[in-house]
Amino acid sequence: MKQFGPGEPSASIISVTDQVRPLALGMAVTSVHFLGENAAFVGAEEKVAMVSPSGEISAVAVHGGAILCTVTDGSRIVMGGDDGTVVALDAKGEVTLLATDPKRRWIDNVAVHPDGAVAWSAGRTATVRSGKAEEKSFPVPSTVGGLAFAPKGLRLAVAHYNGVTLWFPNMAANPEFLEWAGSHLSVTFSPDNKFLVTSMHEPALHGWRLADNRHMRMTGYPGRVRSMSWSAGGKALATSGADAVILWPFASKDGPMGKEPAMLAPLQARVCVVACHPKQDILAAGYGDGTILMVRLQDGAEILVRRNGLAAVSALGWNAGGTMLAFAAEDGDAGLLVV
């Protein structure tokens, strides 16, 4: 692969657009996850479209209204809806009702733990159900913006206004509060459990080094960061929100403190979605003008997956082996690429 600067015409980029299997899903898609070899395109409302590697599409009804949040552990997708339910969808296409909010409030966030625990939030209450099907709820001072389980131990990060609360559902200890003024909308732990990063209402990320709670301010975005993805091994955090993929270095013990992020694949369009390859230092980036690029982290080399001039990209996802990339756009146009 050869590196191209931003000024080069896109025609000179290596293109694999002809290898994409186009899919007509006929619905707006907000996220895509792989369950085994099947790509599950989560609709904005009611349905998930399961697509087999050969391109067969089957729709599964999951919610009675809007699907507000989704998360996957690779074996199932857990979703929350505006019908007040939390449901799980497995690779066979079977739907399990996990919980119903007693007041039918919107389920705004969901999280899954590798050991099977599930967390969700409605308004100002976060609830965890551990593998033993015990349910514990935890009130926070303001509406929950995001949830994430730590990679180790049963510890839940609850993002809200003015900071993040770290809650250990199985311990009597008081929750730990990481304070930072502003509204925190989503939260993620680094895979090595050393850092916690939130995306904020204003166009910025905020991070904490968990060993000493030192702050990391990650600012300079022209737009709000709606998509974050850890690179293979957690060496870097790729983010949307700018006219290039912003890649923050997390390989050292200081994380991005005092460092500049890398800016990859700059275009004349805003990055909307990023998805790092699960094994290699490659990411896929989707843009507001419809472009999808695969980008090599080391040198920014690009491969074109989808041309510009189409609807904004709304979803990107890799299968666990990193051999397939699925994508969808706001208008329901979707595709599968075998890499």
Place this chain on the structure above:
Amino acid sequence: MPELTSRKIPVTVLTGYLGAGKTTLLNRILSENHGKKYAVIVNEFGEIGIDNDLIIGADEEVFEMNNGCVCCTVRGDLVRILDGLMKRKGKFDAIIVETTGLADPAPVAQTFFVDEDVQKNARLDAVITVADARWLSDRLKDAPEAKNQIAFADVIVLNKTDLVTKAELAEVEARIRGINPYATLHRTERCQVKLSDVLERGAFDLDRILELEPDFLDAGDGHDHHGHDHHDHDHHHDHGHGGLKHYHDEEMQSLSLRSDKPLDATRFMPWLQNLVATEGQKILRSKGILAFSDDNERYVFQGVHMMLEGDHQRAWKAGESRQSRLVFIGRELPEQAIRDGFESCITT
């Protein structure tokens, strides 16, 4: 500048002090056969007597933006709810946001100015304030929230007019006009107002800032419209105009400016930006149609506190008077300083 497209979903903000009749109006909007479907964001869940899967409970969570501007507050819950509602686009035609009786309308309005995602999908259509004809005069004295709601309104529904005498009604209207002479006023009993008079007004739309004349006697009581600019009068008096009292609220005022000579954009823009940056806490609403020298297009703007939004609207028509008009509604406005500043932007 945000795009002014009609595909954006119109949002009506419904305010009003406790007991004024907001819920009555909301129930009417939802039950009347108008062929439209509304998504309604309410605060007191359960008061609405209509079964509708698009009624959403809100928490009215106001937070300050992290930009060092103390009056830059937005409704965080609204950002989240609108984001969720956009997944059901096509299932409803418009959105109504009800605020609690004690709410300041500014954070709701500002949410539509500062949030990129909200701006992309929705536009503020109008702020409707329901006021209680019997009690509003008292509330204007003791409840700053009630005064804010009147000052902010694009449309005022003066309700429960059957509970007051004609003289009392004239009194409360004059009080309202002393604060906000620009809102459209409807007198009602049990909120019996034509829904087309309150919904989809486009009052907050930049394309529609057309009628900046004080709308004094629009309630249809047979009087002629006043043609004067009331700020030419002295303050702190009330005097009769054909039986209608004319008040100036001591705290909350409106100020209108106009010029038949074009404005110098290189002077006007910095002046306006500096004005809202320094006095924005006092300025609740601002609106304007501007004629700049060497510019063949009308420029329109509007603002809430320190936030401004403006754009070229259209070319001036042949024969149209190229008059610049601005209005400010706020508390303790530095009137003379604003007038002097505006004068200095007029080309000579």
